[in-house]
Amino acid sequence: MAATMKDLSRETGLGLATISKYFNGGTVREKNRVLIEAAVKKLHYVPNEVARSLKTQHSRVIGVIIPELSNAFITSIISSMEDILRKHDYAVIVCDCRSDPKREKDAVEFLLHRRVDGLINMATDTTGAHLKAPLASGIPVLLIDRLIESLRGKVSAVIIDNVHAASQAVEKLTGLGHRQIGLVLGSPNLYTTNQRLTGYLNALNEAGIKPTEEYIRYGDYTMDGGYQAVQDLLKLKNHPTALFVTNFEMTLGAMLALQHNGVRVPEDLSVIGFDKLELFGEIFPNLTLIRQPQLSIGRESANLMLNMLSNEESGCRIVTLTTELTEGSSVRPLKK
Amino acid sequence: MAATMKDLSRETGLGLATISKYFNGGTVREKNRVLIEAAVKKLHYVPNEVARSLKTQHSRVIGVIIPELSNAFITSIISSMEDILRKHDYAVIVCDCRSDPKREKDAVEFLLHRRVDGLINMATDTTGAHLKAPLASGIPVLLIDRLIESLRGKVSAVIIDNVHAASQAVEKLTGLGHRQIGLVLGSPNLYTTNQRLTGYLNALNEAGIKPTEEYIRYGDYTMDGGYQAVQDLLKLKNHPTALFVTNFEMTLGAMLALQHNGVRVPEDLSVIGFDKLELFGEIFPNLTLIRQPQLSIGRESANLMLNMLSNEESGCRIVTLTTELTEGSSVRPLKK
């Protein structure tokens, strides 16, 4: 059906090696170059990456396994990652495992069959069992956003300093005199959830505040979860005077809950949100936010992967990116 | 490095054909089955999909080209699509072209090199020029969400009845006596935008209402765009008494704008939103909505593609799914 290099060879009278060299940037006599290019056009030749993959033992495919595609943080990482990888002629196969370890393991296997050159994983399985096989087969594995303790030293990772991010936010609030600080976390037992909780507790401790269990809520990293969490917090007889919400969707939900309840920000309650400032645009222009550098996470991940792919020498590396506190006007000193 | 079928052959003393048949579901003598399975385990054999692809001339990869990954409607389609395709052992390579026709064309070429078995495209280029090559090469092409007129008869498609969706919503409002109905559309010149506008105009016409240009706004299918559009609508001296917003993100933005301006729904303004009911959860429980069957769109697309892949016979098919009007309490009769 489709033309092959053999066809080009026949058409031009040149040997296969010459044609191949032409495509791989080797030096080819000018008149042969012209000849080849004419034949390519005439026969509508399209290189066959599959055949090349078989021969070179490199598929130029990176497998990406994520817990959920319907999450703004994740999709923006994927976009910026894919951008760079594709520029380097790597394709990305994305597998959404719906936060299901079983599906995650299946995805790993699926990708291994396809001989992906590398694996990027925002892990659901906190034990890391699903990564045994790829690690054994020697392909580079890169964790993003979530570390897996048992894999320390065996894989590279790109994460943010979650502890710092959370304590920075909470310190901001304690600095303004707040002592009753609500925290809306993601799903229990996730790496990021735990780390952000640690940062929160550290900051409270630093300020000599004993944590109140009721003030700590889990919003599942969803808009609805954030909404619910804040609804619940507001129902407390002695409710928080300040609030820290730990992802974009939950921040949105939280703001909606506050509006629904007629709670003014920051007059009645101080709020620090999270992520994706640009999407808020004009909507909450003055929200104080912790911003994760999602574009950088994607970029770093892609580059680190490309690095692992080319330099066999390099050991594992953990890149920790820092967050930024963007000052808005959604926080104010506690009224005494 | 990795074990091959040849290794299995050597290990078991069986021929290659037997091993191959075992993996492809052929009948193999029981004792050989056991033998093979033992060897697989011992040698950590993993099938090489790349080699298989080269031989069978089927990559079992579907290329998916979309305008934007950061859009809830799109990601939910992709998730449900990928789900089914992967179950049938097809991998999905997603290319986000950022609504840029140039990138879209590059993506097509990229995927063609990789010998994808099929192409699913939510098109940015409204001329369809980017699909010439894949069409010529004979691989199945499936459009989703947006039709391309010049390709009618040449490609299959899965879309929703946008005209009906919009007129259904607007009829609901005119039926309640509203005559000043605001419309928040996506980006200008998109298929869905045009169709939904048509539906809106049809419904107005039906009700004997002359359209007011000021009431028709473009919100770019983003949250911020929806917010802005409603801000602008509210500034009109004679502002609408009802509102129809045509995607999820814009609905969110619109609701936020209304809240910010202290406009009560439905007391002051009737609203019909769009999409993704489940994400609203408890937040806007009573919003009247036009729901697109995104899961079905994904499912239909995947199945239609699988169909095209197996039955060479079938011609092009356009599947039009219908939307549903979910009654809430965000609309009420116009106060006379």
Next chain:
DNA sequence: TTGAAAGCGCTAACAC
């Protein structure tokens, strides 16, 4: 610089 030839790991006749 160019060409001939071997082989990447698999499938599918075909003969047994």
Next chain:
DNA sequence: GTGTTAGCGCTTTCAA
């Protein structure tokens, strides 16, 4: 049911 064998389209020695 099983084994032998010839490629799929490409890259890459090696020799010319």
